[in-house]
Amino acid sequence: MTHALRVDAVPAREVERPADVADAAPLHYAGLVTRTIAFVVDAALVDAIAAALGVAAAAVIALLHVSDDTKTVLAAVGGVLFALWAALYFIVFWSTTGQTPGNRLMRIRVTRSTGELLRPRQAIVRLVALVAAIVPLGAGVVPILFTRHRRALQDFAAATVVTQVGADAQAAVARVPAGHSPRRA
Numbered sequence: 001m002t003h004a005l006r007v008d009a010v011p012a013r014e015v016e017r018p019a020d021v022a023d024a025a026p027l028h029y030a031g032l033v034t035r036t037i038a039f040v041v042d043a044a045l046v047d048a049i050a051a052a053l054g055v056a057a058a059a060v061i062a063l064l065h066v067s068d069d070t071k072t073v074l075a076a077v078g079g080v081l082f083a084l085w086a087a088l089y090f091i092v093f094w095s096t097t098g099q100t101p102g103n104r105l106m107r108i109r110v111t112r113s114t115g116e117l118l119r120p121r122q123a124i125v126r127l128v129a130l131v132a133a134i135v136p137l138g139a140g141v142v143p144i145l146f147t148r149h150r151r152a153l154q155d156f157a158a159a160t161v162v163t164q165v166g167a168d169a170q171a172a173v174a175r176v177p178a179g180h181s182p183r184r185a
Contacts, residue, residue: 027161027163027164028163028164029148029149029150029151029161029162029163029164030106030108030150030162030163030164031144031150032141032144032145032150034106034108034164035106035108035141035144035152035162037102037106038100038102038103038105038106038108039102040102041101041102041105041106042089042090042100042101042102042103045089045101045102046085046086046089049085050082050085050086054078054082057074057078061074087124087127090123090126090127090130091120091123091124091127092123094110094117094118094123094126094127095117095118095119095120095122095123096117097109097117098110098111098117098118099165103162107164107165107166108162108163108164108165109162109163109165110126110160110161110162111160111161111163112159112160112161113159113160113161118158118160122158122159122160123158125157125158126154126155126157126158126160127154128157129153129154129156129157129158130152130153130154132153132154133152133153133154140152140153140154141153143156149161150162
């Protein structure tokens, strides 16, 4: 005796989604050019602020008449502070709003694959993987051109996606307190 499985006999299972996610438009993933422009804007901003602080520090050091050995140590300290500043720039913006100023300008946002904001640890992993993606002549960003969700090495490593943000969603992110995900109900 054979029994046929009737599709209408199996109750449909509904997936619970937060109301703001369920009503949201489909996601559009940011491409290589948009992401590159956002990164260049961020790099210029990081460099401009660091250069202004460096000029101010150099002026103070010139007035103090320090030895050459001390200048060498201060230059090394300045390099470390620059690296720390650049890292914190990305880590803080990615884990608080999902958008650096360059991302905001280009209307893109970095989130976890689930749509939530990155945790600081994920932002650190993403930053380290971003450096690793860029070092071999940018080979780590090539997958953006060939993957459905336009993910690069840093996105795979940190389980993130970069999506385009509409004007309404952009304004909503500006009102979300730091440390809270704009997609949480």
